[in-house]
Amino acid sequence: DAGITQSPRHKVTETGTPVTLRCHQTENHRYMYWYRQDPGHGLRLIHYSYGVKDTDKGEVSDGYSVSRSKTEDFLLTLESATSSQTSVYFCAISEASMGHNQPQHFGDGTRLSIL
Amino acid sequence: SQQGEEDPQALSIQEGENATMNCSYKTSINNLQWYRQNSGRGLVHLILIRSNEREKHSGRLRVTLDTSKKSSSLLITASRAADTASYFCSTQGGSEKLVFGKGTKLTVNP
Numbered sequence: 080d081a082g083i084t085q086s087p088r089h090k091v092t093e094t095g096t097p098v099t100l101r102c103h104q105t106e107n108h109r110y111m112y113w114y115r116q117d118p119g120h121g122l123r124l125i126h127y128s129y130g131v132k133d134t135d136k137g138e139v140s141d142g143y144s145v146s147r148s149k150t151e152d153f154l155l156t157l158e159s160a161t162s163s164q165t166s167v168y169f170c171a172i173s174e175a176s177m178g179h180n181q182p183q184h185f186g187d188g189t190r191l192s193i194l
Numbered sequence: 195s196q197q198g199e200e201d202p203q204a205l206s207i208q209e210g211e212n213a214t215m216n217c218s219y220k221t222s223i224n225n226l227q228w229y230r231q232n233s234g235r236g237l238v239h240l241i242l243i244r245s246n247e248r249e250k251h252s253g254r255l256r257v258t259l260d261t262s263k264k265s266s267s268l269l270i271t272a273s274r275a276a277d278t279a280s281y282f283c284s285t286q287g288g289s290e291k292l293v294f295g296k297g298t299k300l301t302v303n304p
Contacts, residue, residue, distance in 0.1 A: 185236030
């Protein structure tokens with residue numbers, strides 16, 4: 080398995096509180112991604128990073144921010160959590176050397192419940 | 195959107211049978227990838243097929259790609275109970291981003 084660790088694995092919090100999810104990789108891959116997975120919607124891209132301090136928005140970025148200060152860490156922050164952000168969040172990584180033909184390697188997810 | 199759409203949404207077969215899942219997409223692609231997701235786990239990459247390839251094999255997996263029909267199929271031969279999982283196709287066009295379908299849930303009964 081690719082060296083990807085997501086933390087926490089489970090979290091329950093209240094509406095309006097800030098939440099930060101962490102993705103840590105040991106593969107030194109350039110690209111890192113945050114997805115959310117919801118029934119009926121499949122996997123949707125929130126934000127991604129193509130290098131340290133280089134990030135871009137995905138399909139469902141509203142209400143989320145990200146930061147990447149080191150190659151190995153990619154943080155996803157919900158500034159003020161809402162119940163609609165209850166989901167399972169997945170981090171993924173991929174190499175840059177293969178150009179556009181890039182398989183992604185996924186962590187095991189963070190199950191976030193916002194009450 | 196170039197989102198892949200898997201068909202069927204769910205498939206139930208007996209151990210030893212073959213399982214076929216299909217994926218359709220809407221725009222031109224650089225490659226198409228298939229992933230497996232076991233319950234409670236992240237996605238695992240299975241196979242990548244480039245737009246200039248028509249067929250690819252990996253063990254018991256066979257993937258075909260028809261760019262004229264904008265469709266792909268994943269065949270799992272001689273299925274096992276351990277193949278029970280959800281299977282997703284994803285397409286990649288002119289950027290680093292993958293766009294995933296909603297998946298096919300495969301159940302292989304012993």
